[in-house]
Amino acid sequence: MAGFILRRVLWMIPSLLAVSFLAFFLIQLPPGDYVTTYVATLAASNEIVDQRTAAELRDRFGLNQPFIVQYWLWISGILLRGDFGLSFEWQQPVSGLIWERMGLTLLLTTSTLLLTWAIALPIGVLSAVRQYSFADYVFTFIAFLGLAIPSFLLALVLMYVAVVYLGQDVSGLFSEAYQTAPWSLAKVQDLLAHLWVPVTILAVNGTAGLIRVMRANMLDELHRPYVVTARAKGLSEFRLLLKYPVRLAINPLVSTIGWMLPQLISGATIVAVVMSLPIAGPLLLQALMAQDMYLAGAFLLLMCTLTLVGMLLSDILLALIDPRIRFD
Amino acid sequence: MTDDLALDIQDLHVSFPTRAGLVRAVDGVSLSLVRGKTTCVVGESGSGKSVTARAILQIIDPPGRITGGRILLRREGEPELDVATLGPRSRAIRELRGHDIAMIFQEPMSSLSPVHRIGDQIGEAVRLHLGVSRREARSRAAELLAQVEIPDPRNAIDRYTFEFSGGMRQRAMIAMALACNPSILIADEPTTALDVTTQAEILDLLRRLQDARGMTMMFITHDMGVVAEIAHDVVVMERGQVRERGPVHTLFADPRDAYTRMLLGNVTKLESPSAIRLARPSRPIGPPVLSLRDVEMRFGGRKGLFRRGGAEVRAVDGISLDVRAGETLGVVGESGSGKTTLGRCILRVLDPTGGAIDYRRRDGSVIDLVNAENDALRAARREIRMVFQDPFASLNPRMTVAQIVGEPLLVNGLARGAVLQGKVASLLERVGIDPNSAERYPHAFSGGQRQRIGIARALALSPRVIVADEPTSALDVSIRARTLDLLLELQDELDLALILISHDISVIRYMCDRVAVMHRGRVVETGETIQVCDDPQHAYTKALLSAVPRPDPTARRMHLRHRYTSA
Structure with a gap:
């Protein structure tokens, strides 16, 4: 097992290098650069920047150098000094900007994940055990309804209802009073009071798919001979269900944890924009639109790293819960 | 007499409601298990023998259910209990399951959970x-685990099923059934x-355990040889009904029902070479079509920084044969x-x-299949075809029979078009x-018919060699001989070379001129x-031959069999 993990971690090094190169290449692909976008933004507000100032800016940001040199400066800074560069737009170090938002993003995504699983797994099991029953149809219908409603629409409706009928502002993750306040018990309470709205919206959207997957997995397992064996032993249906088919039906779901990690950054962007949530998604979007290349690059690199780490985590988890994989 | 009965099934009915109507899987079955004895229930697929057994524990797959009859359980010192009246989820039936009545199943791999320790x-x-x-x-x-003779039981309890061989798994299964x-x-x-x-070995073990514990056993099988070896009483079932029942010696010596006679006839038919083969005139022996020299197939064993090394397996280890x-x-x-x-x-x-497989083409030229590439390999493959073991899995369910058979062409x-x-x-x-x-799809055909379709597909390109990998092991005995006869007829007609792979020595004896x-x-030999079957030279061949149960209850010999332990 230790050898397996070591091998996988070693493999991650060349993958990451290749991926970082690709990410840097991709953010340079759109025509123009940050200065072009910057000039265009200023022009829109009737400020004219002359060619010389633009050229000076390019010099200062190192945008005139060949691609490979820029890449080397960027990647060596990260590797040698842990320096992700400077965000052009925010005029701040990229690392500070990212870490500030990652904590809240992590909180939001994990709560959503937990809620989704807590709702979807029992319902999935129920609809499989009572296949084609009234409950199966009702839950399936509700779940598909949740899938079909765009999450930003649900967000808008919820916000509208909250403001008009409850007189409460549910956008953001903090009330204005706590926006910049240092952490305290009251701030945490405030956070929790706000958190449930986006979590519910996002969970409603993700539940349907998971219910269907769990239901299908369970239906596969329910008629396996080992279930009959367990029944012939005299186990009660409920204990039998939890111990054998549910255990095996969850295995494939564990591997999905892997690709949920990169979702930390890119997921929930639309809802976050609508509800002005201070998480990573909107910041990445903004960075991409402004061609703020070091900020965007750092995000892309982080996503790729998270993907690789997530896959590794999934594989380790799967090996832990499924002996067949461990011994293969 | 009735006092000796451990279980008495009277007029049992089990039905499965389907879209096409009610299917009576068990249709008025009466049978009884004598205390301490082995009762064999024998029949082909679809006879309802498994459903009858499952009805006793009320573990019939939904939507099937008991629609009539009584299943009387007579335990010592307790009042008679009609199991059929208990609900399938009731506490009462759950207390019987695994406690008073235990069950073991056919497929020990899938019948045990792969993710829980033994x-x-x-x-x-x-x-x-x-x-x-x-x-x-x-x-x-x-x-x-020690009782079922699994070595190192203290260690074995913390193992998983896939770490065991098939026989060990079935032993573990038996241990589980005997637990209470x-x-x-x-x-x-x-x-x-x-x-x-x-x-x-498993039959031996079951018999010893039964003797030691005075257990009553209901043994379901389709194999008359096994019946002859272990049964005291026999119940023959067909299509949900009992055709005949009686003590094993009477039943084998004087079968009264036509179906029983047919079952026995099919088994004894496979005891000797096929009539078709015996009727053949002796033919001149031509040069070999296929000539294998030191063929070797190794798996695994490669190692590297990023590759897991594993023990090398020599699945085929230097084989030389002529066909x-x-x-x-x-x-x-x-x-x-x-x-x-x-x-x-x-x-x-x-x-x-490693090694070489020389294939002599129609025009007399010889190519080595091991090194052949592209066109030469493709041409040779057209002439060497395969018939598979599983007639269900080897036909694409989404293709019509015409498409399946015509695909190679x-x-x-x-x-x-029309020619096809x-x-x-x-x-x-x-x-x-x-x-x-x-124009129908494979599911509309029975197992035997599907295997015929598989054979037709193999014949489509007018092959010269057919490799048949266990072509009859998934078929009922009554269909086996017919399928093998078909292959023999085709061989005569088309001058085919057949390679028949089988674990079943009776199939080999029925079909083959030579055996490896x-x-x-x-x-090894x-x-x-005839010579190998009647006068085996190698100890392993002897062990293999003597382990085959023969359909003769008067000559039980399994306990006298040769055992082969190789280094």
Whole structure:
């Protein structure tokens, strides 16, 4: 097992290098650069920047150098000094900007994940055990309804209802009073009071798919001979269900944890924009639109790293819960 | 007399409501189990024997349910209980399951959970019914594993099923069933998935355990040889009804029902070479079509920084054989002996790691299949075809029979349109399938018919060699001989060389002119079939032959069999 993990971690090094190169290449692909976008933004507000100032800016940001040199400066800074560069737009170090938002993003995504699983797994099991029953149809219908409603629409409706009928502002993750306040018990309470709205919206959207997957997995397992064996032993249906088919039906779901990690950054962007949530998604979007290349690059690199780490985590988890994989 | 009965089933009915109407899987079955004795329930697939057994524990797959009759359980010192009246989820029936009546199943791999340890699965029943602690259950599990003769039981309880061989798994399964000292053991085809030698060991074990515990056993099987070996009483079932019942000696000596006679006839038919083969005039022996020299197939064993090294497996370890036109060569051996791998090497589905396979083409030129590439390989593959074991899995359920049989012709660009249809029709006719049903899908055909379709597909390109990998092991006995006869007829007609891979020595004896006995990747003995079967030279061949149960209850010999332990 230790050898397996070591091998996988070693493999991650060349993958990451290749991926970082690709990410840097991709953010340079759109025509123009940050200065072009910057000039265009200023022009829109009737400020004219002359060619010389633009050229000076390019010099200062190192945008005139060949691609490979820029890449080397960027990647060596990260590797040698842990320096992700400077965000052009925010005029701040990229690392500070990212870490500030990652904590809240992590909180939001994990709560959503937990809620989704807590709702979807029992319902999935129920609809499989009572296949084609009234409950199966009702839950399936509700779940598909949740899938079909765009999450930003649900967000808008919820916000509208909250403001008009409850007189409460549910956008953001903090009330204005706590926006910049240092952490305290009251701030945490405030956070929790706000958190449930986006979590519910996002969970409603993700539940349907998971219910269907769990239901299908369970239906596969329910008629396996080992279930009959367990029944012939005299186990009660409920204990039998939890111990054998549910255990095996969850295995494939564990591997999905892997690709949920990169979702930390890119997921929930639309809802976050609508509800002005201070998480990573909107910041990445903004960075991409402004061609703020070091900020965007750092995000892309982080996503790729998270993907690789997530896959590794999934594989380790799967090996832990499924002996067949461990011994293969 | 009735006092000796442990279980008395009276006029049992089990039905499955389906869209097409009510299917009576068990239709008025009466049978009884004599205390301490073995009652064999024998019948072909669809006879309702498994459903009857499951009805006793009320574990019939939904939507099936008991619609009538009584299942009277008579335990010592307790009042008679009609199990059929208990609800399938009731506490009362759950207390019987695994406690008074235990069951073992056909497929020991899938019947045990792959993700729970053996000891946990055995101890579960103990904890459930005897209410002992986890630790006690654990030591009881180890004790049980020792009783079923699993080596190093203390260690074995913490293992998983996939770490065990088929025979060991079935032993673990038996240990699980015995956990609470049940008075009745129901065994549902417990040896069907096992090799003959392993089957012999398991039957031996079951008999010894039964004697030691005075257990009543209901043994379900389709194999008359097994019945003859272990039964006291026999119940013959067909299509949900009992055709005949009686003590084993009477039934074998004087079968009264036509169906019983048919079953026995089919088994004895496979005891000697096929009539078709015996009627053949002796033919001149031509040069070999296929000539294998030191063929080797190794798996695994490569190591590297980023690759996991594993132990190297020599599935085929230096095999030399000749196959002549118009002859049938049998390859016999247990699972894991490498016989299937050998077949795949000949077809070049696998790339052998060493040796040569010389194939003599129609024009007399010889190519080496091991090194052949592209066009030469493709041409040779057209002439060497395969018939597969599983007639269900080897036909694409989404293709019509015409498409399946015509596909080889189509992909090789040999026929299309009306010509193709005509060829398919004549192929189907040749294997005895009505060409008018060519537009139907495989599910509309029985197992035997599907295997005929598979044979028609193999014949489509007018092959010269057919490799048949266990072509009859998934079929009922009554269909086996017919399928084999078809292959023999085709061989006469087309001068085919047949390579028949089988673990079943009776099939080999019925079909083959010569036989090669394989063990651990090597051929341990070759020769004329009659000679090898009647006067085996190698100790392994002797062990293999003596482990085959014969349909003669007066000559039980399994306990006298040869045992072969190789280094």
